[in-house]
Amino acid sequence: MFPELNHLLNTTPDRAEQGKLTLLCDAKTDGSFLVHHFLSFYLKANCKVCFVALIQSFSHYNIVGQKLGVSLTTARERGQLVFLEGLKSSVDVFFRSQEEPHPLQFLREANTGNLQPLFEFVREALKPGDNAEAAWRCPVLLVDDLSVLLSLGVGAVAVLDFIHYCRATVCCELKGNIVTLVHDSGDAEDEENDVLLNGLSHQSHLILRAEGLATGFCRDVHGQVCRGWDLGVLLDSRLLASVPDSRLHVGVLLGLRACLVGAYLQMEVV
Amino acid sequence: MPRPFHPEGAGQLSVTPSESVRRGAERELEMLESLLALGGLVLLRDSVEWEGRSLLKALIKKSAACGEQVHILGCEVSEEEFREGFDSHVNSRLVYHDLFRDPLNWSKTGEALPEGPLGALRAMCRRTNPGPVTIALDSLSWLLLHLPCTTLCQTLHALSHQDSCPGNSTPVEPVHVLGLLHEELHGPGPVGALSSLAQAEVTLSGAMGQASAHILYRRPRQRPTHQTQWFSILPDFSLDLQRGPPLELQRHADPHTPPVDPTTQLTFNLHLSKEEKEAKDSLTLPFQFSSEKQQALLRPGPSQATSRIFYEPDAYDDLDQEDPDDDLDV
16 A cells, blocks of 8 residues: 555554445546555454456456565455456356356346345355354455446446445445446547546545646656545645656655645544 | 624624525525425436535435425435435435445345335335325335336326316425436436426535536426536535635636737837827718718809819820720620
8 A cells, every 4th residue: 555645544454444335437548546445444443345356357456466565365265355257257157157146147047137146245245254263354346447348248226226225235334445447538538437526526425537648648656646525515735746657656745735725524633 | 683783884784604504504405495395396406526415415404404304215325325425414314325335126035025126116206195205215226227217207297286187176285306417427318307397406516626506497387497516515414505616706807917918019100199089080981971961962163063083195095096896786
Protein backbone atom coordinates (compact mmCIF):
# COMPACT_ATOMS: atom_id res chain seq x y z
CA MET A 1 0.00 0.00 0.00
CA PHE A 2 1.08 3.57 -0.50
CA PRO A 3 1.48 5.55 2.75
CA GLU A 4 0.88 8.82 0.93
CA LEU A 5 -2.51 7.62 -0.22
CA ASN A 6 -3.32 6.57 3.35
CA HIS A 7 -2.34 10.02 4.50
CA LEU A 8 -4.50 11.60 1.82
CA LEU A 9 -7.50 9.53 2.88
CA ASN A 10 -6.68 9.94 6.56
CA THR A 11 -6.82 6.24 7.22
CA THR A 12 -4.55 3.41 8.32
CA PRO A 13 -5.07 -0.36 8.28
CA ASP A 14 -5.92 -0.21 11.97
CA ARG A 15 -8.62 2.40 11.53
CA ALA A 16 -10.24 1.23 8.33
CA GLU A 17 -13.85 2.33 8.01
CA GLN A 18 -16.63 -0.19 7.51
CA GLY A 19 -19.71 -0.36 5.36
CA LYS A 20 -18.31 1.81 2.57
CA LEU A 21 -18.34 1.57 -1.19
CA THR A 22 -15.23 3.04 -2.79
CA LEU A 23 -15.25 3.73 -6.50
CA LEU A 24 -11.93 3.85 -8.35
CA CYS A 25 -12.03 5.49 -11.71
CA ASP A 26 -9.30 6.20 -14.23
CA ALA A 27 -9.27 8.38 -17.30
CA LYS A 28 -6.44 8.42 -19.84
CA THR A 29 -4.18 6.59 -17.47
CA ASP A 30 -3.89 3.26 -15.69
CA GLY A 31 -5.56 3.23 -12.31
CA SER A 32 -4.67 -0.32 -11.39
CA PHE A 33 -2.11 0.91 -8.84
CA LEU A 34 -5.11 1.91 -6.73
CA VAL A 35 -6.37 -1.67 -6.86
CA HIS A 36 -2.98 -2.95 -5.71
CA HIS A 37 -3.00 -0.37 -2.94
CA PHE A 38 -6.37 -1.39 -1.57
CA LEU A 39 -5.60 -5.10 -1.88
CA SER A 40 -2.49 -4.79 0.23
CA PHE A 41 -4.21 -2.29 2.56
CA TYR A 42 -7.07 -4.61 3.46
CA LEU A 43 -4.85 -7.67 3.73
CA LYS A 44 -2.66 -5.77 6.19
CA ALA A 45 -5.82 -4.67 8.02
CA ASN A 46 -6.58 -8.34 8.68
CA CYS A 47 -9.78 -8.29 6.67
CA LYS A 48 -11.21 -11.20 4.76
CA VAL A 49 -10.88 -10.27 1.10
CA CYS A 50 -12.76 -11.65 -1.87
CA PHE A 51 -10.94 -10.53 -4.99
CA VAL A 52 -12.73 -10.87 -8.32
CA ALA A 53 -9.75 -10.43 -10.64
CA LEU A 54 -10.81 -10.35 -14.26
CA ILE A 55 -7.88 -8.50 -15.79
CA GLN A 56 -4.60 -10.07 -14.68
CA SER A 57 -3.36 -13.39 -13.47
CA PHE A 58 -2.83 -14.37 -9.86
CA SER A 59 0.95 -14.29 -10.23
CA HIS A 60 0.85 -10.69 -11.45
CA TYR A 61 -1.05 -9.50 -8.39
CA ASN A 62 1.19 -11.65 -6.21
CA ILE A 63 4.39 -10.11 -7.57
CA VAL A 64 3.06 -6.59 -7.15
CA GLY A 65 1.70 -7.46 -3.72
CA GLN A 66 5.11 -8.67 -2.58
CA LYS A 67 6.61 -5.32 -3.44
CA LEU A 68 3.91 -3.72 -1.34
CA GLY A 69 4.55 -6.04 1.57
CA VAL A 70 1.86 -8.73 1.35
CA SER A 71 1.99 -12.28 0.11
CA LEU A 72 -1.14 -13.35 -1.70
CA THR A 73 -0.11 -16.99 -1.66
CA THR A 74 0.11 -17.01 2.11
CA ALA A 75 -3.13 -15.11 2.47
CA ARG A 76 -4.90 -17.56 0.19
CA GLU A 77 -3.53 -20.57 2.01
CA ARG A 78 -4.70 -19.43 5.40
CA GLY A 79 -8.12 -18.54 4.12
CA GLN A 80 -7.88 -14.76 4.33
CA LEU A 81 -8.04 -14.28 0.57
CA VAL A 82 -10.57 -15.81 -1.81
CA PHE A 83 -9.28 -15.22 -5.32
CA LEU A 84 -11.38 -15.62 -8.44
CA GLU A 85 -8.92 -15.65 -11.32
CA GLY A 86 -11.09 -14.68 -14.25
CA LEU A 87 -8.54 -15.45 -16.94
CA LYS A 88 -8.10 -19.05 -15.80
CA SER A 89 -11.57 -19.95 -14.62
CA SER A 90 -13.31 -18.56 -17.69
CA VAL A 91 -11.97 -21.57 -19.56
CA ASP A 92 -13.45 -23.89 -16.93
CA VAL A 93 -16.89 -22.62 -17.84
CA PHE A 94 -16.70 -24.41 -21.14
CA PHE A 95 -14.90 -27.58 -20.08
CA ARG A 96 -16.84 -28.66 -17.03
CA SER A 97 -20.24 -30.20 -16.72
CA GLN A 98 -23.01 -27.98 -15.60
CA GLU A 99 -23.88 -29.31 -12.17
CA GLU A 100 -23.91 -25.97 -10.49
CA PRO A 101 -23.65 -22.52 -11.96
CA HIS A 102 -20.13 -21.17 -12.36
CA PRO A 103 -19.51 -17.57 -11.25
CA LEU A 104 -18.69 -16.63 -14.82
CA GLN A 105 -21.71 -18.46 -16.18
CA PHE A 106 -22.70 -15.42 -18.21
CA LEU A 107 -19.91 -16.21 -20.67
CA ARG A 108 -21.80 -19.27 -21.80
CA GLU A 109 -25.15 -17.68 -22.26
CA ALA A 110 -26.03 -16.10 -25.55
CA ASN A 111 -28.47 -13.77 -23.89
CA THR A 112 -26.61 -12.57 -20.83
CA GLY A 113 -29.23 -12.28 -18.16
CA ASN A 114 -27.69 -11.30 -14.88
CA LEU A 115 -24.67 -11.78 -12.66
CA GLN A 116 -26.50 -13.72 -9.97
CA PRO A 117 -24.02 -16.66 -10.01
CA LEU A 118 -21.16 -14.23 -9.48
CA PHE A 119 -23.04 -12.65 -6.58
CA GLU A 120 -23.68 -16.08 -5.06
CA PHE A 121 -19.95 -16.80 -5.30
CA VAL A 122 -19.12 -13.53 -3.50
CA ARG A 123 -21.72 -14.12 -0.82
CA GLU A 124 -20.47 -17.63 -0.23
CA ALA A 125 -16.89 -16.43 -0.04
CA LEU A 126 -17.52 -13.65 2.46
CA LYS A 127 -20.16 -15.15 4.71
CA PRO A 128 -18.96 -15.42 8.28
CA GLY A 129 -17.37 -18.79 8.91
CA ASP A 130 -18.47 -21.21 11.58
CA ASN A 131 -15.04 -21.70 13.10
CA ALA A 132 -14.24 -19.23 15.82
CA GLU A 133 -10.45 -19.21 15.34
CA ALA A 134 -10.48 -17.30 12.04
CA ALA A 135 -11.70 -13.95 13.29
CA TRP A 136 -11.13 -11.61 10.40
CA ARG A 137 -11.87 -7.97 10.83
CA CYS A 138 -14.54 -7.28 8.20
CA PRO A 139 -15.25 -8.69 4.76
CA VAL A 140 -14.03 -6.77 1.71
CA LEU A 141 -14.97 -7.26 -1.91
CA LEU A 142 -12.49 -6.07 -4.52
CA VAL A 143 -13.34 -6.11 -8.23
CA ASP A 144 -10.82 -5.45 -11.01
CA ASP A 145 -12.56 -4.27 -13.03
CA LEU A 146 -16.23 -3.72 -13.91
CA SER A 147 -15.73 -2.17 -17.34
CA VAL A 148 -14.51 -5.48 -18.73
CA LEU A 149 -17.90 -7.01 -17.88
CA LEU A 150 -19.47 -4.54 -20.29
CA SER A 151 -17.02 -5.65 -22.97
CA LEU A 152 -18.00 -9.26 -22.30
CA GLY A 153 -21.60 -8.51 -23.13
CA VAL A 154 -23.15 -7.89 -19.74
CA GLY A 155 -25.51 -4.91 -19.70
CA ALA A 156 -24.83 -1.88 -17.53
CA VAL A 157 -28.06 -2.45 -15.58
CA ALA A 158 -27.01 -6.05 -14.84
CA VAL A 159 -23.64 -4.85 -13.49
CA LEU A 160 -25.41 -2.19 -11.40
CA ASP A 161 -27.74 -4.89 -10.03
CA PHE A 162 -24.74 -7.04 -9.13
CA ILE A 163 -23.12 -4.20 -7.21
CA HIS A 164 -26.51 -3.39 -5.65
CA TYR A 165 -26.81 -6.90 -4.24
CA CYS A 166 -23.17 -6.87 -3.16
CA ARG A 167 -23.77 -3.59 -1.37
CA ALA A 168 -26.86 -4.93 0.37
CA THR A 169 -25.01 -8.02 1.52
CA VAL A 170 -21.40 -6.92 2.05
CA CYS A 171 -21.83 -3.29 3.14
CA CYS A 172 -25.18 -3.27 4.94
CA GLU A 173 -25.58 -6.80 6.26
CA LEU A 174 -21.97 -7.81 6.92
CA LYS A 175 -20.68 -4.26 7.55
CA GLY A 176 -17.85 -4.76 5.09
CA ASN A 177 -16.39 -2.68 2.27
CA ILE A 178 -16.44 -2.81 -1.50
CA VAL A 179 -13.74 -1.39 -3.77
CA THR A 180 -14.25 -1.50 -7.49
CA LEU A 181 -12.54 -0.04 -10.54
CA VAL A 182 -14.35 1.40 -13.55
CA HIS A 183 -12.64 2.99 -16.52
CA ASP A 184 -13.86 6.35 -17.72
CA SER A 185 -14.20 6.31 -21.47
CA GLY A 186 -13.95 10.10 -21.61
CA ASP A 187 -14.63 11.34 -25.11
CA ALA A 188 -15.27 7.87 -26.48
CA GLU A 189 -19.02 8.29 -25.89
CA ASP A 190 -19.60 4.85 -24.43
CA GLU A 191 -23.15 5.20 -23.16
CA GLU A 192 -23.24 1.92 -21.24
CA ASN A 193 -20.00 2.78 -19.47
CA ASP A 194 -21.28 6.25 -18.61
CA VAL A 195 -24.48 4.80 -17.13
CA LEU A 196 -22.37 2.36 -15.08
CA LEU A 197 -19.96 5.04 -13.92
CA ASN A 198 -22.63 7.59 -13.02
CA GLY A 199 -24.84 5.00 -11.39
CA LEU A 200 -21.97 3.82 -9.19
CA SER A 201 -20.92 7.39 -8.43
CA HIS A 202 -24.33 8.04 -6.92
CA GLN A 203 -23.98 5.04 -4.64
CA SER A 204 -20.34 5.49 -3.59
CA HIS A 205 -19.11 6.94 -0.35
CA LEU A 206 -15.69 7.74 -1.81
CA ILE A 207 -14.62 8.30 -5.39
CA LEU A 208 -10.93 8.22 -6.30
CA ARG A 209 -10.23 9.39 -9.79
CA ALA A 210 -6.85 8.90 -11.43
CA GLU A 211 -6.29 11.16 -14.41
CA GLY A 212 -3.51 11.65 -16.85
CA LEU A 213 -1.80 15.02 -16.71
CA ALA A 214 -3.43 17.68 -18.83
CA THR A 215 -0.11 18.63 -20.34
CA GLY A 216 0.67 15.16 -21.60
CA PHE A 217 3.16 12.43 -20.87
CA CYS A 218 5.88 12.86 -18.31
CA ARG A 219 8.56 10.36 -17.42
CA ASP A 220 8.52 10.79 -13.68
CA VAL A 221 4.94 11.77 -13.00
CA HIS A 222 2.24 9.70 -14.56
CA GLY A 223 -0.87 11.45 -13.45
CA GLN A 224 -2.87 12.80 -10.60
CA VAL A 225 -5.44 11.41 -8.24
CA CYS A 226 -8.49 13.42 -7.25
CA ARG A 227 -10.74 12.41 -4.44
CA GLY A 228 -14.38 13.15 -3.96
CA TRP A 229 -16.80 12.27 -1.26
CA ASP A 230 -20.48 11.70 -1.82
CA LEU A 231 -23.18 13.40 0.28
CA GLY A 232 -22.60 16.72 -1.35
CA VAL A 233 -19.12 17.33 0.02
CA LEU A 234 -16.20 17.60 -2.35
CA LEU A 235 -12.66 17.58 -1.10
CA ASP A 236 -10.20 18.22 -3.84
CA SER A 237 -6.63 17.11 -3.21
CA ARG A 238 -4.03 16.38 -5.80
CA LEU A 239 -1.53 13.60 -5.30
CA LEU A 240 1.23 13.23 -7.84
CA ALA A 241 2.42 9.65 -7.80
CA SER A 242 5.01 8.11 -10.03
CA VAL A 243 4.27 4.50 -10.89
CA PRO A 244 6.44 3.24 -13.70
CA ASP A 245 5.41 -0.03 -15.24
CA SER A 246 8.37 -2.14 -14.33
CA ARG A 247 8.77 -1.27 -10.70
CA LEU A 248 6.52 0.12 -8.04
CA HIS A 249 8.07 3.27 -6.78
CA VAL A 250 5.93 5.97 -5.31
CA GLY A 251 7.27 9.42 -5.99
CA VAL A 252 7.44 12.27 -3.57
CA LEU A 253 4.16 13.84 -2.63
CA LEU A 254 4.08 17.26 -4.19
CA GLY A 255 1.82 20.15 -3.49
CA LEU A 256 -0.99 18.68 -1.44
CA ARG A 257 -3.78 21.17 -1.66
CA ALA A 258 -7.06 20.51 0.08
CA CYS A 259 -9.93 22.93 0.05
CA LEU A 260 -13.24 22.25 1.69
CA VAL A 261 -16.07 23.11 -0.66
CA GLY A 262 -19.12 21.59 1.01
CA ALA A 263 -21.39 22.46 3.85
CA TYR A 264 -23.18 19.21 4.73
CA LEU A 265 -20.68 17.11 6.66
CA GLN A 266 -20.98 13.72 8.21
CA MET A 267 -17.29 13.11 8.69
CA GLU A 268 -14.45 14.98 10.29
CA VAL A 269 -12.58 17.50 8.19
CA VAL A 270 -9.00 16.69 7.22
CA MET B 1 -48.13 40.49 15.01
CA PRO B 2 -47.47 44.23 15.66
CA ARG B 3 -44.00 45.48 14.90
CA PRO B 4 -41.99 46.33 18.04
CA PHE B 5 -41.78 50.08 18.68
CA HIS B 6 -38.31 51.66 18.74
CA PRO B 7 -38.36 55.18 20.17
CA GLU B 8 -34.86 56.06 18.95
CA GLY B 9 -35.48 54.79 15.47
CA ALA B 10 -38.75 56.56 14.84
CA GLY B 11 -39.43 56.72 11.12
CA GLN B 12 -36.88 54.02 10.29
CA LEU B 13 -37.53 50.39 9.60
CA SER B 14 -35.44 48.23 11.89
CA VAL B 15 -35.53 44.47 11.87
CA THR B 16 -34.82 42.62 15.06
CA PRO B 17 -32.88 39.34 14.86
CA SER B 18 -35.95 37.34 15.85
CA GLU B 19 -37.87 38.89 13.00
CA SER B 20 -35.26 37.99 10.44
CA VAL B 21 -35.31 34.42 11.73
CA ARG B 22 -39.06 34.45 11.43
CA ARG B 23 -38.86 35.77 7.89
CA GLY B 24 -36.29 33.11 7.06
CA ALA B 25 -38.60 30.49 8.49
CA GLU B 26 -41.45 31.92 6.43
CA ARG B 27 -39.34 31.69 3.27
CA GLU B 28 -38.40 28.13 4.20
CA LEU B 29 -42.06 27.32 4.64
CA GLU B 30 -42.77 28.96 1.33
CA MET B 31 -40.33 26.82 -0.60
CA LEU B 32 -41.28 23.45 0.91
CA GLU B 33 -44.94 24.32 1.21
CA SER B 34 -45.21 25.58 -2.32
CA LEU B 35 -43.63 22.36 -3.54
CA LEU B 36 -46.08 20.31 -1.51
CA ALA B 37 -49.11 22.53 -2.08
CA LEU B 38 -49.95 21.14 -5.48
CA GLY B 39 -50.94 17.52 -5.56
CA GLY B 40 -49.26 15.36 -8.08
CA LEU B 41 -45.67 14.60 -8.91
CA VAL B 42 -42.71 16.65 -7.68
CA LEU B 43 -39.65 15.65 -9.64
CA LEU B 44 -36.24 16.16 -7.99
CA ARG B 45 -33.48 16.05 -10.59
CA ASP B 46 -30.03 15.65 -9.10
CA SER B 47 -26.55 14.79 -10.28
CA VAL B 48 -23.43 13.19 -8.86
CA GLU B 49 -22.09 16.55 -7.80
CA TRP B 50 -25.31 17.88 -6.25
CA GLU B 51 -27.23 15.10 -4.62
CA GLY B 52 -30.96 15.31 -4.06
CA ARG B 53 -31.68 12.73 -1.38
CA SER B 54 -31.24 15.31 1.39
CA LEU B 55 -33.88 17.57 -0.18
CA LEU B 56 -36.16 14.56 -0.58
CA LYS B 57 -35.76 13.79 3.11
CA ALA B 58 -36.41 17.45 3.97
CA LEU B 59 -39.70 17.29 2.03
CA ILE B 60 -40.58 14.02 3.74
CA LYS B 61 -39.91 15.55 7.13
CA LYS B 62 -42.14 18.51 6.24
CA SER B 63 -44.97 16.22 5.12
CA ALA B 64 -44.70 14.10 8.24
CA ALA B 65 -44.70 17.23 10.39
CA CYS B 66 -47.98 18.25 8.71
CA GLY B 67 -49.50 15.01 9.87
CA GLU B 68 -49.36 13.09 6.63
CA GLN B 69 -48.44 9.48 6.38
CA VAL B 70 -45.41 8.95 4.16
CA HIS B 71 -44.87 5.80 2.12
CA ILE B 72 -41.37 5.33 0.78
CA LEU B 73 -40.47 2.95 -1.99
CA GLY B 74 -36.79 2.51 -1.17
CA CYS B 75 -34.68 1.03 -3.92
CA GLU B 76 -31.26 2.58 -3.41
CA VAL B 77 -30.52 2.72 0.29
CA SER B 78 -31.30 0.46 3.18
CA GLU B 79 -34.07 1.29 5.62
CA GLU B 80 -31.64 2.07 8.45
CA GLU B 81 -29.68 4.45 6.28
CA PHE B 82 -32.84 6.19 5.09
CA ARG B 83 -34.32 6.63 8.56
CA GLU B 84 -31.03 8.05 9.85
CA GLY B 85 -31.35 11.67 10.87
CA PHE B 86 -35.12 11.66 11.37
CA ASP B 87 -36.51 12.05 14.85
CA SER B 88 -38.89 9.51 16.32
CA HIS B 89 -42.01 11.54 15.49
CA VAL B 90 -41.12 11.60 11.80
CA ASN B 91 -40.01 7.96 11.82
CA SER B 92 -43.32 6.87 13.27
CA ARG B 93 -45.13 8.29 10.26
CA LEU B 94 -42.83 6.65 7.71
CA VAL B 95 -43.71 3.35 6.08
CA TYR B 96 -40.67 1.96 4.27
CA HIS B 97 -41.35 -0.48 1.45
CA ASP B 98 -38.02 -2.26 1.12
CA LEU B 99 -36.93 -2.81 -2.46
CA PHE B 100 -33.28 -2.55 -1.47
CA ARG B 101 -32.49 -5.86 0.11
CA ASP B 102 -33.81 -8.17 -2.57
CA PRO B 103 -35.51 -6.32 -5.41
CA LEU B 104 -35.14 -9.03 -8.03
CA ASN B 105 -35.88 -11.99 -5.75
CA TRP B 106 -32.42 -13.54 -6.07
CA SER B 107 -32.44 -14.94 -2.57
CA LYS B 108 -35.69 -16.85 -3.11
CA THR B 109 -36.43 -16.80 0.59
CA GLY B 110 -39.83 -15.23 0.15
CA GLU B 111 -38.83 -12.03 1.91
CA ALA B 112 -38.83 -9.98 -1.27
CA LEU B 113 -41.89 -7.97 -2.18
CA PRO B 114 -44.12 -10.13 -4.34
CA GLU B 115 -44.62 -9.13 -7.98
CA GLY B 116 -41.40 -7.16 -7.95
CA PRO B 117 -40.96 -3.41 -8.29
CA LEU B 118 -43.94 -2.87 -10.59
CA GLY B 119 -46.25 -4.71 -8.27
CA ALA B 120 -45.02 -2.68 -5.32
CA LEU B 121 -45.60 0.54 -7.23
CA ARG B 122 -49.07 -0.49 -8.32
CA ALA B 123 -49.96 -1.52 -4.78
CA MET B 124 -49.42 2.09 -3.73
CA CYS B 125 -52.11 3.17 -6.18
CA ARG B 126 -54.70 1.21 -4.28
CA ARG B 127 -54.86 2.97 -0.98
CA THR B 128 -57.49 2.45 1.62
CA ASN B 129 -56.65 5.31 3.93
CA PRO B 130 -58.53 8.45 2.83
CA GLY B 131 -56.24 10.82 4.74
CA PRO B 132 -53.48 12.87 3.13
CA VAL B 133 -50.63 10.75 1.90
CA THR B 134 -47.17 11.42 0.55
CA ILE B 135 -45.43 8.82 -1.56
CA ALA B 136 -41.67 9.11 -2.01
CA LEU B 137 -39.92 7.16 -4.76
CA ASP B 138 -36.21 6.66 -4.04
CA SER B 139 -35.43 6.53 -6.77
CA LEU B 140 -37.22 6.99 -10.05
CA SER B 141 -33.91 6.27 -11.77
CA TRP B 142 -33.82 2.76 -10.38
CA LEU B 143 -37.40 2.18 -11.50
CA LEU B 144 -36.68 3.66 -14.92
CA LEU B 145 -33.70 1.33 -15.40
CA HIS B 146 -35.75 -1.73 -14.51
CA LEU B 147 -39.18 -0.97 -15.93
CA PRO B 148 -40.25 0.17 -19.38
CA CYS B 149 -40.62 3.95 -19.53
CA THR B 150 -44.23 3.82 -20.75
CA THR B 151 -45.31 1.48 -17.95
CA LEU B 152 -43.63 3.66 -15.37
CA CYS B 153 -45.22 6.83 -16.73
CA GLN B 154 -48.69 5.27 -16.79
CA THR B 155 -48.30 3.99 -13.24
CA LEU B 156 -47.01 7.37 -12.05
CA HIS B 157 -49.96 9.11 -13.67
CA ALA B 158 -52.37 6.75 -11.94
CA LEU B 159 -50.50 7.24 -8.68
CA SER B 160 -50.65 11.01 -8.71
CA HIS B 161 -54.25 11.27 -9.87
CA GLN B 162 -55.92 9.02 -7.35
CA ASP B 163 -58.25 11.77 -6.21
CA SER B 164 -59.97 11.95 -9.54
CA CYS B 165 -60.98 8.31 -9.99
CA PRO B 166 -64.58 7.96 -11.19
CA GLY B 167 -67.21 6.41 -8.98
CA ASN B 168 -65.62 7.84 -5.87
CA SER B 169 -68.24 9.89 -4.16
CA THR B 170 -66.25 11.05 -1.15
CA PRO B 171 -63.65 13.74 -1.88
CA VAL B 172 -60.15 12.36 -1.39
CA GLU B 173 -57.15 14.38 -0.30
CA PRO B 174 -54.59 14.99 -3.03
CA VAL B 175 -51.63 12.65 -3.15
CA HIS B 176 -48.14 14.07 -3.11
CA VAL B 177 -45.66 12.00 -5.07
CA LEU B 178 -41.99 12.87 -4.65
CA GLY B 179 -39.64 11.30 -7.17
CA LEU B 180 -35.84 11.42 -7.12
CA LEU B 181 -34.24 11.22 -10.56
CA HIS B 182 -30.52 11.04 -11.35
CA GLU B 183 -30.31 13.03 -14.55
CA GLU B 184 -27.12 11.64 -16.01
CA LEU B 185 -28.32 8.08 -16.11
CA HIS B 186 -31.04 8.60 -18.68
CA GLY B 187 -31.46 10.01 -22.13
CA PRO B 188 -33.50 13.11 -22.90
CA GLY B 189 -36.57 11.06 -23.94
CA PRO B 190 -37.40 9.37 -20.63
CA VAL B 191 -36.41 12.45 -18.64
CA GLY B 192 -38.68 14.59 -20.79
CA ALA B 193 -41.55 12.13 -20.38
CA LEU B 194 -41.24 12.20 -16.59
CA SER B 195 -40.83 15.95 -16.62
CA SER B 196 -44.10 16.40 -18.50
CA LEU B 197 -45.91 14.42 -15.79
CA ALA B 198 -44.58 16.61 -13.00
CA GLN B 199 -46.47 19.48 -11.38
CA ALA B 200 -43.22 20.85 -10.02
CA GLU B 201 -39.71 20.14 -11.17
CA VAL B 202 -36.67 20.91 -9.02
CA THR B 203 -33.26 20.83 -10.68
CA LEU B 204 -30.38 20.81 -8.24
CA SER B 205 -27.13 22.55 -9.01
CA GLY B 206 -24.92 25.01 -7.24
CA ALA B 207 -21.69 26.95 -7.17
CA MET B 208 -18.78 27.30 -4.78
CA GLY B 209 -20.15 24.62 -2.53
CA GLN B 210 -23.56 26.25 -2.17
CA ALA B 211 -26.50 24.27 -3.47
CA SER B 212 -29.29 25.86 -5.46
CA ALA B 213 -32.66 24.63 -6.63
CA HIS B 214 -34.17 25.80 -9.86
CA ILE B 215 -37.89 25.18 -9.47
CA LEU B 216 -40.38 25.06 -12.32
CA TYR B 217 -44.03 25.15 -11.26
CA ARG B 218 -46.69 23.93 -13.62
CA ARG B 219 -49.90 25.01 -11.97
CA PRO B 220 -53.07 24.04 -13.82
CA ARG B 221 -54.47 26.70 -16.11
CA GLN B 222 -51.53 28.98 -15.41
CA ARG B 223 -48.29 29.80 -17.13
CA PRO B 224 -45.29 27.85 -15.83
CA THR B 225 -43.26 29.87 -13.34
CA HIS B 226 -39.58 29.65 -12.52
CA GLN B 227 -37.86 30.27 -9.23
CA THR B 228 -34.26 29.85 -8.14
CA GLN B 229 -33.50 29.33 -4.47
CA TRP B 230 -30.11 28.95 -2.80
CA PHE B 231 -30.22 26.68 0.22
CA SER B 232 -28.39 24.31 2.46
CA ILE B 233 -29.74 21.37 4.39
CA LEU B 234 -28.96 21.00 8.05
CA PRO B 235 -28.18 17.63 9.66
CA ASP B 236 -31.74 17.33 10.99
CA PHE B 237 -33.08 17.78 7.43
CA SER B 238 -34.50 21.22 7.93
CA LEU B 239 -33.90 23.74 5.22
CA ASP B 240 -31.70 26.80 5.59
CA LEU B 241 -32.39 29.27 2.82
CA GLN B 242 -29.66 31.58 1.62
CA ARG B 243 -30.19 35.03 0.13
CA GLY B 244 -28.21 34.53 -2.98
CA PRO B 245 -25.15 32.99 -4.53
CA PRO B 246 -21.95 33.00 -2.53
CA LEU B 247 -20.11 36.30 -2.37
CA GLU B 248 -17.17 35.21 -4.51
CA LEU B 249 -19.45 34.97 -7.53
CA GLN B 250 -20.72 38.51 -7.09
CA ARG B 251 -17.34 40.17 -7.33
CA HIS B 252 -16.95 40.91 -11.01
CA ALA B 253 -13.78 42.93 -11.53
CA ASP B 254 -10.51 42.20 -9.82
CA PRO B 255 -9.78 45.33 -7.77
CA HIS B 256 -6.00 44.84 -7.68
CA THR B 257 -5.15 45.41 -11.36
CA PRO B 258 -6.20 48.90 -12.62
CA PRO B 259 -7.60 49.10 -16.14
CA VAL B 260 -4.97 50.08 -18.71
CA ASP B 261 -5.67 53.10 -20.96
CA PRO B 262 -4.51 52.18 -24.47
CA THR B 263 -4.58 55.77 -25.79
CA THR B 264 -1.80 57.09 -23.59
CA GLN B 265 1.26 56.25 -25.64
CA LEU B 266 0.31 56.73 -29.29
CA THR B 267 2.22 58.47 -32.05
CA PHE B 268 -0.96 60.03 -33.43
CA ASN B 269 -3.66 62.09 -31.90
CA LEU B 270 -6.99 60.49 -31.10
CA HIS B 271 -8.49 63.39 -29.21
CA LEU B 272 -10.36 66.39 -30.57
CA SER B 273 -10.04 69.93 -29.33
CA LYS B 274 -13.12 72.00 -28.55
CA GLU B 275 -13.12 73.87 -31.85
CA GLU B 276 -12.59 70.71 -33.78
CA LYS B 277 -15.53 69.12 -32.01
CA GLU B 278 -17.77 72.04 -32.83
CA ALA B 279 -16.76 72.00 -36.45
CA LYS B 280 -17.39 68.28 -36.61
CA ASP B 281 -20.84 68.57 -35.08
CA SER B 282 -21.93 71.36 -37.41
CA LEU B 283 -20.84 69.53 -40.54
CA THR B 284 -23.63 68.30 -42.76
CA LEU B 285 -22.90 65.03 -44.38
CA PRO B 286 -22.94 65.01 -48.19
CA PHE B 287 -25.39 62.16 -48.62
CA GLN B 288 -27.65 62.92 -45.69
CA PHE B 289 -31.02 64.10 -46.92
CA SER B 290 -31.81 67.15 -44.85
CA SER B 291 -34.51 69.75 -45.38
CA GLU B 292 -32.01 72.25 -46.84
CA LYS B 293 -30.95 69.75 -49.41
CA GLN B 294 -34.55 69.05 -50.27
CA GLN B 295 -35.21 72.75 -50.91
CA ALA B 296 -32.09 73.06 -52.98
CA LEU B 297 -33.16 70.22 -55.21
CA LEU B 298 -36.72 71.49 -55.58
CA ARG B 299 -35.60 74.96 -56.61
CA PRO B 300 -32.73 74.67 -59.00
CA GLY B 301 -30.94 77.95 -58.49
CA PRO B 302 -28.10 79.71 -60.22
CA SER B 303 -25.60 78.03 -57.96
CA GLN B 304 -25.78 74.95 -60.10
CA ALA B 305 -24.38 76.65 -63.11
CA THR B 306 -21.22 77.57 -61.28
CA SER B 307 -19.91 74.00 -61.24
CA ARG B 308 -17.57 73.48 -64.15
CA ILE B 309 -14.88 71.07 -65.02
CA PHE B 310 -11.44 72.36 -65.94
CA TYR B 311 -9.41 69.89 -67.89
CA GLU B 312 -5.84 70.34 -69.05
CA PRO B 313 -4.65 67.50 -71.22
CA ASP B 314 -1.13 66.19 -70.80
CA ALA B 315 1.44 66.19 -73.64
CA TYR B 316 1.01 62.50 -74.47
CA ASP B 317 -2.72 62.44 -74.15
CA ASP B 318 -4.52 61.23 -77.18
CA LEU B 319 -7.72 63.21 -77.47
CA ASP B 320 -10.08 61.27 -79.58
CA GLN B 321 -13.50 62.83 -79.90
CA GLU B 322 -15.06 59.69 -81.23
CA ASP B 323 -17.09 57.54 -78.97
CA PRO B 324 -15.20 54.24 -78.60
CA ASP B 325 -18.42 52.34 -78.15
CA ASP B 326 -19.91 53.69 -81.35
CA ASP B 327 -19.43 50.57 -83.37
CA LEU B 328 -21.26 48.39 -80.87
CA ASP B 329 -24.57 47.28 -82.16
CA VAL B 330 -26.28 47.11 -78.81
